[in-house]
Amino acid sequence: MIPQEEFRKLNRVLIWGKGQTAEETATRLTLLGYEVLKINPDEQFQLLSIEGFAGDFQVTLQQTIPSLEKEGGMEMLERIWTEKFGAVVFAPELVSEGNFSDYQVAPTEKIITLEEMQKVLIPGLDEFHQGNHSFSALPTPASAGGRRIFAALKPASYVAFLVGLTTEGNVLDMAVTLSAALEIRKRFQSQISIFCRQVKVAGEGLERLYQACRDEGVLFFKFDQEGPALLRRGDEVVLQFEDTILKRPFILTPDLLVFDSRHLLSSEVRQTALSAGIGMDKSGFLQSANVHFLPQASEREGIFIAGPGKGPMLSQLSIEEARATALSVHHFFQGLTSETMNQEVSVDKGLCTLCLTCLRFCPHQAVGFTHRVFIHPLACRRCGICASECPMDAIQIEGYSDNEVEEKLMALQERGDKPEFSQPRIVVFGCQRSAGVAWEGAESSKLKAQSNLEFIPLPCAGKLDPDHVLKALSVGADGILVLACPEENCRSVHGNTYARERIMEIRKYMEEAGVNPGRIRFEHLSSNMEWYLKEIIKQFSETLEELSNPQSAIRNPKWKNGPH
Amino acid sequence: MDPIDLKKLDPDFKHRLARELGGEQIKKCFSCGVCSARCPIEKIEPEYNPRRIIRMILLGMEEELLKEEFLWHCSTCYTCQESCPQEVDFTEVIFVLRNMAVRKGLAPAGLGAARNLLDQQGRMYEIGDFENEKRKEMGLPEIKGNAKDYRELLKD
Amino acid sequence: MVVEIRNPKFKSIFILNHNFEHNLKVNSKNSKVLIIGGGIAGITAAVALSRLKIAVTLIEKATALGGMVPNYCCKATDACQQCGVCLLNDSLQALSQASNVEVHLQTEVTDLTLDANKFLYTFSRPGGGGEGRAEALLLATGFTPFRAEDKPQYRYGILPNVITGLDLERQLKETGSVVRPSNHTLPTSIAFIQCVGSRDPHLNHPFCSRVCCAYALRMANLIKYKNPQTEIAVFYMDIQTFGKDFSLFMEKTEKQIRFIRTIPGEIQKGDNDQVWLTFQDDDGLSSRKQAFDLAILSVGIMPGSDLEFFKDKLGLPLNGDGFLSEANEIFSSKGIFLAGTVRGPKGIAGSITQAYRTAEEVAAYLKTRPV
16 A cells, blocks of 8 residues: 555646636636646647546647648648646537438528527627626628528528427527527517427526517427428428427428537547546436536546536536536545545555456556556545455455454354344345445334344445355355445446346355355345335345245255355 | 418417407417316317417418307306416407407308397397386386497497 | 746647645635535535535524435436435535534524625524624525415315325335325326426416426336336426436337326316316317326425525525526625525536535635625
8 A cells, every 4th residue: 555645636737628618617727726738629639548547647648730831731740748637627518510411401501500590690699698688789790601691581581490309409509599589580570480399498597588589479389209391392491390289281481491400529529538438428428427426527536527518508507517627626636525535445465466357347447557556545436346356355445344344244143043033134235325324314223223134334336245245144144135326326337237247146156055046135225215225125034034934945955054 | 281381371460469458478378288278168169279279370370260260169267368377368369369350350240240230229139119018017117229329339 | 817828829728827826725714604504505515615624604494404305216217317316415424524514403594694794693493592603605595396286276285196296206215106195006197297386477487497307207217117007198398308318318208108298277086086187188189188096296496485584684686586696796796605496496416516616606705805
């Protein structure tokens, strides 16, 4: 174990992103006294890797510079260098791609994206989201495209917005659509129809905006499944649809057709996230879909995620994210993000064979090695997955070490076959942060008082050790109950899955030893499900009684004398 | 059914209706259908459906709507108006629609006849000698047709 | 703040200069923050401030911390549905380890004055009371659930098998199953009615409560997971996006739950305590009646009842929706800060983010506060 003080925290933060969130985070962190480097992920800058550990990351960056110096065209100059940072914040913006292919139309003068519309129409949209719902007089756009759009906006013209039809809509696109529609009505008096599945109003002031649009005479056509069919007639596009209220067919040939876009993480950011071991959700946005990472955490200590990279959001929230992130980063530098930080994790040099199983299994990239393996105390979240996986039992976590667990189990044996053990003896291994909380809850007080039940807390279900389970059986447990957090709710990502897999393995051992594998049970339990804890124990006791009944066909006679 | 071209409908209809007394809130409707679900007439005569009537107004289907006989089915119980979350005064809207229909000469024929009776008699029923004799038996004063006063009232 | 452009050709890279000082720590000594409300926002803010070594007094009028969240159930089916209810335990654990936080339960602030950037307050609690002072005030007093009785057409409180989403949360939390209150049997058909009290200018609530779609659909999935035979219909106007991977969530939900885009007109009593809903059927053109074993009213987030008190005592403006106004600068210049649903509807995750943000604002204020 290397003393924690040996690990330094560089007072520098890399902000990998652009836009409101990145800028605000940079500003706040600067005010907090950190040196901040903000890099915009684009073709010019790539973040190749984040090596090292929380407080002392080595970030490899690549800059590609187009140079004009060479004759016969552009030469690209490449520079790759490594810089050190104490923390990294991912705060990218999303890139938008017009949804043309979904609708099978090509962009023309009459077919534009919502982003184009927004640019020429609502330059002050950010302010709008800040709550300033009045638009100042808008200038005539300078760009040719902008002037073309303005030319199409006449009182007699019809504008159709198609939003949230081919992809699930979001509050940001709806906010832009509604404010654009309102602006067009007020300024140009054109007729506006909005085609969507759901009017997304779950944002500050959006219900009022929706109402204001209706007051201005904007029409809304909502669809349950298929949106309007797009038919081409010459250079015009005809929308053909059924009004879901009247159940009658309609057509509309809009003078301007505005499509929503797909909002995606740029490939640069995706690549970086993958190489840095930062999770994404199934939709491809940053941050794993795991509530325990809320608001800004990632799989790795010292790496934070903020802003719209997590999915489209109103700029109000982007700013909120930025300030919250600044505080999270600050907490991290003060060494106060993890309450379990002081629990020692040790690697026995004599036992370790440098097989690096720990390194492969660690969900937090906290394991490093030189001539020996070390667990980085700032990067480690004390889940103990490594300790359970270590084939040599070389890794121990204070409070959950093999010796400490075995002591608890021996105490169980000492209680022995006292007459009060009329009920089956159950050893419960449970994640301390979920099952442990449920076990300590008021509702469970009766359970705690039952002397036939022994709760052995684990820092994470991933710390479940087959040796301990077998030990528990050998000292007289009738059944083993393992409690893990629900799927996709594990603070250490896969701890619950590892636990489940290990139980399958343990069942094999049990069968080989002639012990009925029904004596081990695995359940998902979250911290506030005390009723379920009681229910499981009741059911499991019944199962175990059944197993121990001499009349029962499923009873295995070998068990009586223990598995050995 | 041939599709209706949205461009051939009258987008101004809803705005005009909203300028009439009682029609002010019409554009607030977001088609939740509470009005129709609670309407007692709709249960007997499904043709009369407040949510659909509002939809026709918003889409500008003036011509078709004002001709519809069902506009005259409303019993003016005000249940729709009481339960609308968006504060659309739908019963008032029905009055506005009826007035618009009358102005366009689209009211049902029976209504025209009733109006003519009112115009001529000042009453929906003609009061003749038979009625006055009955009144006399019951100690009530005789009534004489006084269409002039009513005509004055019906002006405009 | 000095901005140094390292490479003038490429403006996307720059360094913000600094003085290598953890500035928030400075000047915040001897400053005390009064947090009113011990829900998820108040607790999170208290922990965040205590980590900055700022002393916090947390006042909660109930007998326990947690606010509304302890009433909610875990909605995990075969996998977590990301409701975030379990996050309360993380926050409580962090609070129990926080230094510099004084927690007062069953305590109510009875008077509050702002005098020269200092808050003087008196409080009462069983067996006494007292007074205190604070340099900053953080209001995290939460919300009031919509009173379902105020929508009399749904007969809440009259028909036994009409319950609110909050009642359902409690049932699921305490017993793990949902039963019909009339006879404690499992319902075979359930109707969820969305927007009860929300998006309703008629009741002076012209806003979306932002959490009801999330809780209703998650609970509907949970019921379906426990009892796959249960038929569930959701009456709605617009389903709002929530959580990560929402489109995948909806794809799954749409397969097992019937969605009907309309708001039922009323609920009537049927045989066997069934509830009859009258609604405009989306498939047909007229309204119909359908019997359900249980109706669940998705009640929304309404302004907290104590907002009037703060409005009176501190002259704080309420916004058009009845929550404390978003016009934040007016507040923060006086040392008044807001977090959580006191500012408007939001869920657990939103409240946590906002609590962090507000804690950062409080710390920044204490640093520059006029003395």
